[in-house]
Amino acid sequence: MIEPISGFSKLNKEEKIDWVASHYCQNKTQAKKIIKTYWNTNSSLQQLHDEFIENTLTNLYLPLGIAPNFLINGKLVAIPMAIEESSVVAAASKAAKFWLKRGGFKAQVLGTEKIGQVHFLYMGNYKKLKSFFTFLKPKLLADSASLTSSMEKRGGGITDIILKNKTEKLANYYQLHATFETKNAMGANFINSCLEQFATTLKAEATKYGDFTAQEKDIEVIMSILSNYVPNCTVRAEVSCPIEELKLTPELTPQHTAEKIIQAVKIAQIEPYRAVTHNKGIMNGVDAVVLATGNDFRAVEAGIHAYAAKNGTYSSLTHAKIDHGIFTFSIELPLALGTVGGLTNLHPLVKLNLEILQNPSAEELMQIIAVAGLAQNFAAVSSLVTTGIQKGHMKMHLLNILNQLGASEIEKDILVAYFKTNTITHHEVELQLQTLRK
Incomplete structure (x- = not known):
């Protein structure tokens, strides 16, 4: 039976690691090895990370990707995104490329209170x-x-x-x-x-x-x-184009595509079970940029979800409409952000990410993050009403499955080629890998 420990915070890092590995891990040596593998080889940088929080053992890395080609208020932006979920960066990039040729994203801050x-x-x-x-x-x-x-x-x-x-x-x-x-x-x-x-x-x-x-x-x-509820610290972003330019799939006319997107958004406006997943997709984009820029994603999440329920029922954060032949997709979010103070002045990668974003003001960062959420939602809803969400998501998830199964680089190349024309499921990938190895 494990006994409570007194004075854990006073132990040095090696002693903390040894205590955790000894009391909670089946293989103490392996656990300690994994923990130390993720230490930064630059001791000064590792000490900086150690001092961000208390009782630090190591670092938990998230992939940092870039979604290029975002045209926001006439300015071309490449957006850093820190996230572990497959297909998020790809979906944002795809949406950015689609709207790049259609005037890009328009965004404005409505208030900063x-x-x-x-x-x-x-x-x-x-x-x-x-x-x-x-x-x-x-x-x-x-x-x-x-x-x-x-x-x-x-x-x-x-x-x-x-x-x-x-x-x-x-x-x-x-x-x-x-x-x-x-x-x-x-x-x-x-x-x-x-x-x-x-x-x-x-x-x-x-x-x-x-x-x-x-x-x-x-x-x-x-x-x-x-x-953290900031209903008067809000930003609005939108995209729009003539309906005939909304050609997303050969199976649907642009008019039918627009109507299906509008209906999908309306469902998320009246059905909380759908709205939660709908808005989670928005947060895939929002949180990834909030994290990459050293802001507080928990505060942002709490404030946004409260805002989604401000009228008494949880509802969609995005809106879609057709007006005089123009399709418009928009979002309004409360975002309390900073580009000075906190991690923005301490974390080297955060500082670099802000530089990639051309050192935005807090208001400019509000606009960028709202656009990232809107792009993510457009990509998700567009997939849902056309090909379905799994086709694109599982394609991006394939390498994760292959890595879980311990596939070699040669096996990966063969199976990636195979699944370009076949349905991807975990079971099917496992089956094909077993067949290949025979």
């Missing part, structure tokens, strides 16, 4: 709290001035603070609801520092406020934290 909240309990008269807030607001701004001065020089800062009464949902619950502009920074640390100062000022001023009773002065701050 970030949100943070101080959640607190107040036992007393709401009218008195409102009067107190009128007195408090200038002090909140004054007390946080030292935190906001640098951001304000860059054109950002606190844009507003309002008092929200949430007592209908939870007894005695109120918020200081603050909005921020953080320019090229994602801004989480900046926002949280401001909010914690707000909380300190709130409690201190409440104890001195003459119109409060003793109970009303005893405001309890529950927590101070930014929100």
Whole structure:
């Protein structure tokens, strides 16, 4: 039976690896070998990676690919994508190439407002709290001035603070609801520092406020934290072309193709079971670029999925229509991103990826990532309504299957050629490999 360990974080890396391998791995020697195989041979670079998080053992690599030929607002962009799933980069590249000849992608940022909240309990008269807030607001701004001065020089800062009464949902619950502009920074640390100062000022001023009773002065701050739901930090991207240019397959006319795509999107708008998978395909593109540029994909995921349910039911993030003979496919996403701070200044590959993207501002990166999600969704929906999703996906997945089965390079060449004209399944690949070896 494995006993709990005390002081694990104080062990050096070798000791941590030895403990994990000894207690949790069947072959200790093999486990340690695998862990060390993924260390970077550059010791300084490995130390940099070790210090990103706590209790680091090694690195888990994801493939970093490039999807070229994205024409975005008239500018040609090659998009770095970090992802493990087969066919994502290929699908994005295919969509980019298709729309390159049809005017490319148009994108615009609709807003950049970030949100943070101080959640607190107040036992007393709401009218008195409102009067107190009128007195408090200038002090909140004054007390946080030292935190906001640098951001304000860059054109950002606190844009507003309002008092929200949430007592209908939870007894005695109120918020200081603050909005921020953080320019090229994602801004989480900046926002949280401001909010914690707000909380300190709130409690201190409440104890001195003459119109409060003793109970009303005893405001309890529950927590101070930014929100990853950013419905006013959004970007829109779209592609469009005359219907007759939407020739994707010999089996369907462009008109029929457009109508099927529109119906597929409508199904995702009304059917949550389909919408989740539909939007997951969008996130294949979004997350891959978010990861490649050192941004927080968990925050992006949470915010986007909340946005997809903003009308009370989970729904498609993309839209499709025909208007006067023009087919339009579009997306609207909330994206809180940064191109300065965090990993963007630390991770050498992240810095290189941002350079490949021509060092975009945060707003430009919002546009690029929205386009990546739109391209991915167009590729997926187009395949679904024409040839089916498996044909292209399994073609790209074939090498993964062959590697799992330990195929040699010669065997791979033979079987890749064979499956160009035959249906790919794991069982069939295994069968053909066995036949070949006989």
